[in-house]
Amino acid sequence: xxxxxxxELRGITRTYGHGDVAFQALRGIDLAIAAGEFVAVMGPxxxxxxxxxxxxxxxxxxxxxxxxxxxIAVEQLDRNQRALLRRRCLGFVFQGFNLLARTxxxxxxxLPLLYxxxxxxxxxxxxxxxxxxxxxxxxxxxxPAELSGGQQxxxxxxxxxVTNPLLLLADEPxxxxxxxxxxxxxxxxxxxxxxxxxxxxMVTHEPDMAAYASRCVHFVDGRVDRDSRQxxxx
Amino acid sequence: xxxxxxxLALREIRRNLLRSFLTVLGIVIGVAAxxxxxxxxxxxxxxxxxxxxxxGSNLLMVMPGQRLGPGRDSAGAPKFRIGDxxxxxxxxxxxxxxxxxxxxxxxxxxxxxxWSSTVNGTSNEYFTAGNWTLAAGRRFSDxxxxxxxxxxxxxxxxxxxxxxxxxxLGNSIRVKSFSCEVIGLLAGKGQGGMGQDQDDTxxxxxxxxxxxxxxxxxxxxxxxxxxxxxxxxxxxxxxRGLLRERRKLAANADDNFxxxxxxxxxxxxxxxxxxxxxxxGAVAAVSLLVGGIGIMNIMLVSVTxxxxxxxxxxxxxxxxxxxxxxxxxxxxxxxxxxxxxGIALALLAxxxxxxxMGMPFLFNPGINLTAxxxxxxxxxxxxxxxxxxAARLDPIEALRHE
Numbered sequence: 254x255x256x257x258x259x260x261e262l263r264g265i266t267r268t269y270g271h272g273d274v275a276f277q278a279l280r281g282i283d284l285a286i287a288a289g290e291f292v293a294v295m296g297p298x299x300x301x302x303x304x305x306x307x308x309x310x311x312x313x314x315x316x317x318x319x320x321x322x323x324x325i326a327v328e329q330l331d332r333n334q335r336a337l338l339r340r341r342c343l344g345f346v347f348q349g350f351n352l353l354a355r356t357x358x359x360x361x362x363x364l365p366l367l368y369x370x371x372x373x374x375x376x377x378x379x380x381x382x383x384x385x386x387x388x389x390x391x392x393x394x395x396x397p398a399e400l401s402g403g404q405q406x407x408x409x410x411x412x413x414x415v416t417n418p419l420l421l422l423a424d425e426p427x428x429x430x431x432x433x434x435x436x437x438x439x440x441x442x443x444x445x446x447x448x449x450x451x452x453x454x455m456v457t458h459e460p461d462m463a464a465y466a467s468r469c470v471h472f473v474d475g476r477v478d479r480d481s482r483q484x485x486x487x
Numbered sequence: 488x489x490x491x492x493x494x495l496a497l498r499e500i501r502r503n504l505l506r507s508f509l510t511v512l513g514i515v516i517g518v519a520a521x522x523x524x525x526x527x528x529x530x531x532x533x534x535x536x537x538x539x540x541x542x543g544s545n546l547l548m549v550m551p552g553q554r555l556g557p558g559r560d561s562a563g564a565p566k567f568r569i570g571d572x573x574x575x576x577x578x579x580x581x582x583x584x585x586x587x588x589x590x591x592x593x594x595x596x597x598x599x600x601x602w603s604s605t606v607n608g609t610s611n612e613y614f615t616a617g618n619w620t621l622a623a624g625r626r627f628s629d630x631x632x633x634x635x636x637x638x639x640x641x642x643x644x645x646x647x648x649x650x651x652x653x654x655x656l657g658n659s660i661r662v663k664s665f666s667c668e669v670i671g672l673l674a675g676k677g678q679g680g681m682g683q684d685q686d687d688t689x690x691x692x693x694x695x696x697x698x699x700x701x702x703x704x705x706x707x708x709x710x711x712x713x714x715x716x717x718x719x720x721x722x723x724x725x726x727r728g729l730l731r732e733r734r735k736l737a738a739n740a741d742d743n744f745x746x747x748x749x750x751x752x753x754x755x756x757x758x759x760x761x762x763x764x765x766x767x768g769a770v771a772a773v774s775l776l777v778g779g780i781g782i783m784n785i786m787l788v789s790v791t792x793x794x795x796x797x798x799x800x801x802x803x804x805x806x807x808x809x810x811x812x813x814x815x816x817x818x819x820x821x822x823x824x825x826x827x828x829g830i831a832l833a834l835l836a837x838x839x840x841x842x843x844m845g846m847p848f849l850f851n852p853g854i855n856l857t858a859x860x861x862x863x864x865x866x867x868x869x870x871x872x873x874x875x876x877a878a879r880l881d882p883i884e885a886l887r888h889e
Contacts, residue, residue: 312802312882333806340804351799351886355502365803367491412803 257324258285259419259452260309265318267304278304280475282318286454288419291446293463294456296472302456303424305472309454310343310422311335323419340368344413344451348425350405352397358384358408359393365416383411387441403434407441414445421445423455427462439465492809496816503789510785511825513778514865518829518858519836520771525854526837528764530846532757537847538678539753545583545713546616546749547723549575549730564743566705569693571733575709579725581717584615586710587693591700595689596661597649604645606662606689608696609710616712624656624671627692635694640671642686660689665699667691678845719748775858779822779865786818786873797877798885811878818870819863826862830855 267279279301286292294302307313308320311327312335320327322338330338339345352361363380371379384390387407397405406426413421423442427435443465446453457463471479500507551564569587576585589608594601611626613619624640631638639660646655655669676685697704713722723746730744790797800810834850841848 307883310802333808336801336804336806339802343804345802347886351795351802353796353799356498360498364800367495368800368803368805368809370488370491 258321259288259290259323260284260286260454261319261321262305262308263319263321265305265308265315265320267301267308267313268316278475279308279315282475282477284470284477284480286452288452289446289450291443291453291465291467292455293466293469294454294472295458295460295463295469296478300472301475302472304475306422306424306454306456309420310345311338340365340416342419344416344418344421346406346409346413346421346423346426348428350397350402350409350429352405352408352412354398355396357394357396358389358400358411361397361408362411362415365412369416379415380411383415384408386414386445387411401434402430403437406430406434406438410438410441410445414449414451417449417451419452421451421453423453425456425458427457427459435459435462488809489812492812492816493820495813496820499813499817500820506785506789507821510782511821511828513781514775514822514825514862515778515829515832517771517775517778518826518862519832520774521768521858522830522833522854523836523840524767524771525764526833526849526851527840527844527846528760528767529849529851530837530841532760532764533849534846535756535760536753539749539756540618545715545717545719546618547711547713547719547726548747548749549709549711549726549744550747551708551744565734566707567709567744568704568706571730572706572709574729574733575711575726578729579711579722581714581722582711583714584612584710584712586610586613586616586712587706588613588708588710589693589696589701589705590707591696593662593689593700595645595649597655597658600649602645602648604687604689606639606691606696606700608691608693608700610693612712613690613710616710619676620674622672622674623654624669626671632692632694635692635698637665637667637695637699638670638691639667640673640690641669642673642688643675644684644687645689646672662689663700667695719750723748775861775865778825779862779869782818782822782866783869783873786814786870787876790814790873790877793877794880794885794888797880798882798888801880801882802886807878811874814874814877815867815870818874819866822866822870823859823863826859829862830859833858 262282262284265279265282266277269276269278282301282305294305296302304313308315311322311330314328318328322342325338327335327338353364359377359380362383363376366376366379381390381393384393387410389404389407389411392400392404392408397408400408406429410426421442426442427438430438439462442453442455445451453466455462455466463469468480468482470477549567551566567587572585572587576582586609591606591608592603593606594603607613610632614621614626621640622643626640627638630636639662641649641655641660649655649660650658655672658669659666660669673686673688673690678684693706711722711726713719726746727742731742734743736743797810833855838848
């Protein structure tokens, strides 16, 4: 494994509010994730796993502590620099899919490339390739309303991987899907992780989904409670 | 980045066609109203100016009586005589033509046709003073003027009523007890500044009218045409002095005649119409402003409605200024498009209304450009605040928004 981790959190805290109403969501997190890992993040509600995901996704900044992404001190970046980092290195998959309504699958998938300023031809080719990769090539012209939940989530995954990200962050990607679709999505994520070497960090409640990961991190009360590298988490 | 933002904005407009259409409607109506008002106002001003100038430029009309209009008795004031006309011609400087005028309402008969019109007894100088030209035939000869021969020059309306489209030259018209020969046809002038038909007229030598129709030596009025370089105030001053002297008025007595300046009438009328145009334009501008507020309203609602979408865009790496630009372009494209449709609508409305009201249609590039620039500016101004609000959203909050 790569000796320098892709992501490194040291003594991260995150406090919301001030004074009496202050709420400490993270109370000192130390975590290193190497390139190529598939990490499942588990823990009860309010344990800080979503806050940690937002920090990892550069959507939020820590109250204290250091976050290194490939050696870059993320906590020192401003809003736009973090946006550029997300654009270049990160992919997001959400529980609620978060596709643009009344917009075709192809247009949804090519959106990140549009923000990167890719020329039309490459944009379309890459978006079609990504849809092909998730098995939805023939659905490119459909809008989210015309797709099933599982298909929508696969479009969302295509959108997340179209930029060849280093890190794919999935926040309960199977939370809104039935069991069979959930397993299909997980197999897709595992394949992306194995075949394309995309590092995946996934929050989940369900142990059988976490079982697909190569490493499992348990959060309790804003701290890392257990961190196990194994083939099955529980 | 600009191109991308434009593409995104256009996709967004296409996604919400009905909403976009309703948003644009306010701007369309505002722009169309402003342009229509101003264009029609300009047309009306031009029409009045043309009508007044068709009377003759730098023209003074001298009438007996203390004041024009009702409420003053002008019957007591002495009329003018031909001697007054001669005196003005000789003693007042800066004049181009001085023409006497004696009007008489008559019934004209030619063959089986008859027509009521006004005979105007005057001299050849009337052509210069009244800005008339001949369409056919000739002016009066000296002999005809001196001897008061039975000859006449008729206007287009009289020609049409009595002779149809045939040439009237050489034909006779019976006026009261005598018959007179048509020697000329005036070129048409159309409607006058007060709405009267200027072409409904018959010109005869002054002597003919005085001897055969009115039976007196009185002259109803004098048309005085000034040279272009003449100063109106000076000429009017000289004219009044001369006439007061000839009419033996005491120093403290009021004038028993008055001098009307057509240029001044034209300016007054144009000024009034200009004020009306400005007023209507201002009302229309308010509706344009309301249209702009409509755009802001829709954009603000749309920011709230699309909070989650903005969150998605920010999460996948859209920069703050890219979101700002997209929303701004959406607003500008909508309002600029509304401006264009408004201009097209205004042109149609102006063409239709100008034809309907018999006014000239003056395409005014200035007001069209101004209205378009204004509508685009409305897009920028009223689009900016919603756009900034969208761009500054916290992506985490925005994604959580339902």
